[in-house]
Amino acid sequence: xxxxxxxxxxxxxxxxxxxxxxxxxxxxxxxxxxxxxxxxxxxxxxxxxxxxxxxxxxxxxxxxxxxxxxxxxxxxxxxxxxxxxxxxxxxxxxxxxxxxxxxxxxxxxxxxxxxxxxxxxxxxxxxxxxxxxxxxxxxxxxxxxxxxxxxxxxxxxxxxxxxxxxxxxxxxxxxxxxxxxxxxxxxxxxxxxxxxxxxxxxxxxxxxxxxxxxxxxxxxxxxxxxxxxxxxxxxxxxxxxxxxxxxxxxxxxxxxxxxxxxxxxxxxxxxxxxxxxxxxxxxxxxxxxxxxxxxxxxxxxxxxxxxxxxxxxxxxxxxxxxxxxxxxxxxxxxxxxxxxxxxxxxxxxxxxxxxxxxxxxxxxxxxxxxxxxxxxxxxxxxxxxxxxxxxxxxxxxxxxxxxxxxxxxxxxxxxxxxxxxxxxxxxxxxxxxxxxxxxxxxxxxxxxxxxxxxxxxxxxxxxxxxxxxxxxxxxxxxxxxxxxxxxxxx
Numbered sequence: 478x479x480x481x482x483x484x485x486x487x488x489x490x491x492x493x494x495x496x497x498x499x500x501x502x503x504x505x506x507x508x509x510x511x512x513x514x515x516x517x518x519x520x521x522x523x524x525x526x527x528x529x530x531x532x533x534x535x536x537x538x539x540x541x542x543x544x545x546x547x548x549x550x551x552x553x554x555x556x557x558x559x560x561x562x563x564x565x566x567x568x569x570x571x572x573x574x575x576x577x578x579x580x581x582x583x584x585x586x587x588x589x590x591x592x593x594x595x596x597x598x599x600x601x602x603x604x605x606x607x608x609x610x611x612x613x614x615x616x617x618x619x620x621x622x623x624x625x626x627x628x629x630x631x632x633x634x635x636x637x638x639x640x641x642x643x644x645x646x647x648x649x650x651x652x653x654x655x656x657x658x659x660x661x662x663x664x665x666x667x668x669x670x671x672x673x674x675x676x677x678x679x680x681x682x683x684x685x686x687x688x689x690x691x692x693x694x695x696x697x698x699x700x701x702x703x704x705x706x707x708x709x710x711x712x713x714x715x716x717x718x719x720x721x722x723x724x725x726x727x728x729x730x731x732x733x734x735x736x737x738x739x740x741x742x743x744x745x746x747x748x749x750x751x752x753x754x755x756x757x758x759x760x761x762x763x764x765x766x767x768x769x770x771x772x773x774x775x776x777x778x779x780x781x782x783x784x785x786x787x788x789x790x791x792x793x794x795x796x797x798x799x800x801x802x803x804x805x806x807x808x809x810x811x812x813x814x815x816x817x818x819x820x821x822x823x824x825x826x827x828x829x830x831x832x833x834x835x836x837x838x839x840x841x842x843x844x845x846x847x848x849x850x851x852x853x854x855x856x857x858x859x860x861x862x863x864x865x866x867x868x869x870x871x872x873x874x875x876x877x878x879x880x881x882x883x884x885x886x887x888x889x890x891x892x893x894x895x896x897x898x899x900x901x902x903x904x905x906x907x908x909x910x911x912x913x914x915x916x917x918x919x920x921x922x923x924x925x926x927x928x929x930x931x932x933x934x935x936x937x938x939x940x941x942x943x944x945x946x947x948x949x950x951x952x953x954x955x956x957x958x959x960x961x962x963x964x965x966x967x
Contacts (some may be wrong), residue, residue: 706822711828
């Protein structure tokens, strides 16, 4: 009898999990480890350390196992079950991606969200489902982590990266009040939207006392906004989600200030979404990469219709288009906001103004920061490359990554171990396309990264593998399989 045969007593989800183990066995996964174990001064060396245990980190880990790189670990600073943005600043009710996307399943049907959902709630429930509830997506990722047995350590903060004399990376990490040093050969930053910086807030807001404002990516007890006047700056999905959350928490009034004369209507990248873009974008010449993303960013991604309706359903919500933020002045109990349309008094400001690359906000990367090459260091867009008509600072500040998402040196030879650090987070988009942070192509991006790491490990260790080849002496034949017969005499 097969070890994977389900029984009538099993739930549908238990049967699915049994199927997953059978699928992995049929695919001979995980494959045997093939990388020589290393120690330095008696301390073990980890082949790959992944920073970030969310969707990207789990998917990379799954592919590392598939390719026989089992000596790896995932470190995440959040408590178990709260990795990524889904339980913190992702304040939308549902995901924006279609429910049918395969996402982080690594090409295995039984690992898809659909497989998990149908096993948990039934086929009819799947047919009736419109969009995936945000917290349910987190539940799915928690399940995925469990069935893949992902090696996650929670509550661990990366504090510093140094370069070891043996060609290794030395990581200083902290768990609670305890610090430790980890030696590794590769470091993958699977740190999400703000992986190389943080939330961007206009300077006119940052100049007022902190009690009057927050960035949309920060934690906030929205119940503190009850009966208060709240102003949201921005026109994107995050602006709408935060405005709606404030309204639902009982805010007395919410004003949404939008610099544009109209809300963006069309999601440009959705219109060309295909496997061609996923697998071909990173092979484009630089000026074509720039032109594609500048076109997308200049038009801006519209907020989902449901998110806007979630705000406009409240009579105490007000949209102000063509309303540019000019200055803010703080008083004892409120803020006066001067805009291109006049002055607005408010109790609290939510800056839903996106993210930017700013390594000064990431002290753990301070040793790398002076050496990282950005697009602005070598690429000068022409007028033809810029549909927006002006240089796009978000693109100029993108890291200029290699074929395996690895950082490259601003000055050749200044930091040769820099290419052992891989940027598998949102800022990689200009170099590789949207494959390192969003649901649609996260599996393809993770496999691209893992293939590169696998190749580089084999090349680095080729002398060891050749020595193993020479010393390999496990006979296929024992010598008793045949009898040597002389040719017949003529």
